[in-house]
Amino acid sequence: AQSVTQPDIHITVSEGASLELRCNYSYGATPYLFWYVQSPGQGLQLLLKYFSGDTLVQGIKGFEAEFKRSQSSFNLRKPSVHWSDAAEYFCAVAPRSGSYQLTFGKGTKLSVIP
Amino acid sequence: DADVTQTPRNRITKTGKRIMLECSQTKGHDRMYWYRQDPGLGLQLIYYSFDVKDINKGEISDGYSVSRQAQAKFSLSLESAIPNQTALYFCATSDSGVSETQYFGPGTRLLVL
Numbered sequence: 001a002q003s004v005t006q007p008d009i010h011i012t013v014s015e016g017a018s019l020e021l022r023c024n025y026s027y028g029a030t031p032y033l034f035w036y037v038q039s040p041g042q043g044l045q046l047l048l049k050y051f052s053g054d055t056l057v058q059g060i061k062g063f064e065a066e067f068k069r070s071q072s073s074f075n076l077r078k079p080s081v082h083w084s085d086a087a088e089y090f091c092a093v094a095p096r097s098g099s100y101q102l103t104f105g106k107g108t109k110l111s112v113i114p
Numbered sequence: 115d116a117d118v119t120q121t122p123r124n125r126i127t128k129t130g131k132r133i134m135l136e137c138s139q140t141k142g143h144d145r146m147y148w149y150r151q152d153p154g155l156g157l158q159l160i161y162y163s164f165d166v167k168d169i170n171k172g173e174i175s176d177g178y179s180v181s182r183q184a185q186a187k188f189s190l191s192l193e194s195a196i197p198n199q200t201a202l203y204f205c206a207t208s209d210s211g212v213s214e215t216q217y218f219g220p221g222t223r224l225l226v227l
Contacts, residue, residue: 009154034215043118043204043218044157090156101172102147102216106156 002027004091006105013081014113021076021108023091031093033074034102035065039087047089050074061085086112117141118219120205126225127195135190135222137205143217144210146188148172148180151202151221160203163188164210195226 003026013019025031032051036044048059055067065076074091091105118139127133137146144165149157149172159172161180169182177199181189192199202223206216 036218043220044206046215046217049215101159101162104156104158106154 002031002093002095002103004093004103004105006089006091006108008108009106010109010111012111012113015083016080019076019078019081019085019110021089021091021110023074023076023105025072025074025091025093027072027093027095029096030069031095033065033067034092034094035059035063035074035076036090036092036104037061037087038090038107044090047076081110081112083112083114086110118205118207118217120203120219120222122222123220124223126227128227129196131195133192133195133224135203135205135224137188137190137219139186139205139207139217139219141207141209141217142185143207144185145208146182147206147208147216148178148188148190149204149206150174150199151204157204160190192224192226195224197226200224200226 005024034049035047038044047063048057050057050067057065063078067074088107088109090107092102094102121136147162148160151157158174160178163169163182166182179191202221204221205219208216
């Protein structure tokens with residue numbers, strides 16, 4: 001069965017520092033890959049997605065993610081974190097064919113120190 | 115996303131009561147989903163619907179039922195609420211194209227006493 005692992009439950013970074021959130025997946029074939037962000041009291045907003053092509057994907061709010069097939073990873077990065085980036089981040093995968101289900105990781109909560 | 119609305123936004127109910135959570139979308143999408151979110155567990159799929167006549171169980175459907183009244187409306191019911199159904203519930207939509215990107219509503223926070 002497919003699974004998504006986000007090994008870091010909580011990360012704290014200083015404002016202006018770089019950020020990397022890890023995501024690994026277990027799947028029979030390369031799935032569609034997504035990162036969502038959930039701000040406090042809000043729904044989930046799509047940051048970026050990977051379907052095919054360039055393995056470095058640019059998203060909104062200055063985020064990017066890199067797909068590495070050999071490592072089954074899709075890590076999210078941002079070169080300089082802003083206080084408004086404090087939120088919970090979810091990695092998710094979906095199959096490329098068959099019955100569609102989006103499988104989420106358990107999330108990484110990001111705190112930003114001024 | 116304002117295109118996906120959920121009502122109510124907050125609800126307190128008692129054990130054994132029947133409640134309904136409603137979701138409406140103006141995105142024109144065929145596919146709609148219901149998830150629950152529990153702290154530390156991420157989101158889990160309850161039910162999904164690919165069109166009005168196509169409804170499927172997700173990974174945690176026990177204790178829940180759904181109704182797809184129209185393309186734009188997808189309701190989730192708890193027939194007899196229990197305390198461990200206390201959670202944050204999200205509705206989502208996607209189109210039937212290749213993108214498979216899901217768009218989420220703001221959520222309904224449910225407390226079962």
